[in-house]
Amino acid sequence: MAGTVGVAPGTTTITLPNGQTVSIEDWIDDKLYSTVQLVNGQTSPVEAFVSGRSTPIPGGTRASTRVDTNVPRSGDTGLPMSWEMYIYGIGIKMVRVMRATSGGSVVLADGSGALSNPPQLVTLFNVDRVTYLEFSYNDKKYTYGVMQDYPQGHGYNVFSTNSSFELAQNGIPSPRDRNALVLPIWLRENLAYKMSFSPEAPLVISQPASDNGTALTFADVKTYLYGLIRRNVV
Numbered sequence: 001m002a003g004t005v006g007v008a009p010g011t012t013t014i015t016l017p018n019g020q021t022v023s024i025e026d027w028i029d030d031k032l033y034s035t036v037q038l039v040n041g042q043t044s045p046v047e048a049f050v051s052g053r054s055t056p057i058p059g060g061t062r063a064s065t066r067v068d069t070n071v072p073r074s075g076d077t078g079l080p081m082s083w084e085m086y087i088y089g090i091g092i093k094m095v096r097v098m099r100a101t102s103g104g105s106v107v108l109a110d111g112s113g114a115l116s117n118p119p120q121l122v123t124l125f126n127v128d129r130v131t132y133l134e135f136s137y138n139d140k141k142y143t144y145g146v147m148q149d150y151p152q153g154h155g156y157n158v159f160s161t162n163s164s165f166e167l168a169q170n171g172i173p174s175p176r177d178r179n180a181l182v183l184p185i186w187l188r189e190n191l192a193y194k195m196s197f198s199p200e201a202p203l204v205i206s207q208p209a210s211d212n213g214t215a216l217t218f219a220d221v222k223t224y225l226y227g228l229i230r231r232n233v234v
Contacts, residue, residue: 012230017183032085032225034058034075035068035095036197037106038127040126040205040217045198048223049075051065058194060106060218067108068222072231078190080228082114086184088169089226090135090195092170093152094119096125097207106218117210118156119219127219128170138191143181152224153178164210184227195226 011097013021034048050210052073057064072080081083097120100106102113110116121127127147134144138188171177187193208214 015145027228027230029227030229031227032070032071032229033069033222034195035064035151035220035222037062038197038203038205038219038221040203041115042203043199043201045196048195048197049192054210056219062105064203065108066198068220075193078192081186081189083187083189084230085187085225085227087181087187087227088184089153089178089180089224091152091154091178091224091226092096092133092147092150093155093222093224094147094168094170095220095222096123097123097205097219099214099216099218101207110224113214115173115213115216115218117207118167120166120207122171123205123219124168124208127221130201132195133139135185136196137187137193142185147221150179150223151177178224178226197221 014023018189021207032049034051036046036048038046039059042059049069049071050059051058051064051069052071053066053069054056054063055074056062056066072083096116096118098106098110098114098116101111101115108115124147131146132144133146133150135142147170152169153171153173153175155169155173156167157173158165205217205219209216
């Protein structure tokens, strides 16, 4: 058609269900992730993606770091100008179970009484069985369930002869086996998005510590959004 410009030959394109064609030239296949902190006895909801780096981690007081989140800004205000994302997969991972320092502060690094261990099955089970998850975008529910509905698709794969060793994962370490969305969720600039963790009963997080000291009563849980991301690089 006269007056229109097509894509260059050899450019990879994806046709969406609404007929829109996306040209893969300014896009990358990557992820957004955000971590929340849960605590033994918790009943109040906590939301992932609502905090950026250097702000308090959702559910806690320590500052979020680059290992906790990579969101460009709070999901409450949506993606930055000229950003887009097509979410094709969602994964939930319990990153660690931990205890506070002797002074009562939950920190990222161990020491001064703080300790982090891999989650054990009973810890993962007790959180999963009572926690309702809901991903919303622009105030609309797009997907919901519990943790095992969103297998992490990656993680440690360990063999051990240590009888006291245990490592629980939310699904097997295989990217093909994480939750995949045939129809993507299309995130656009300035439209709010978040993953809500809502305990329907008090959480039970009380894992024996590897040093036989005080039990571990906190847990970090990370949400991953996998898909195609377009960033403003101008």
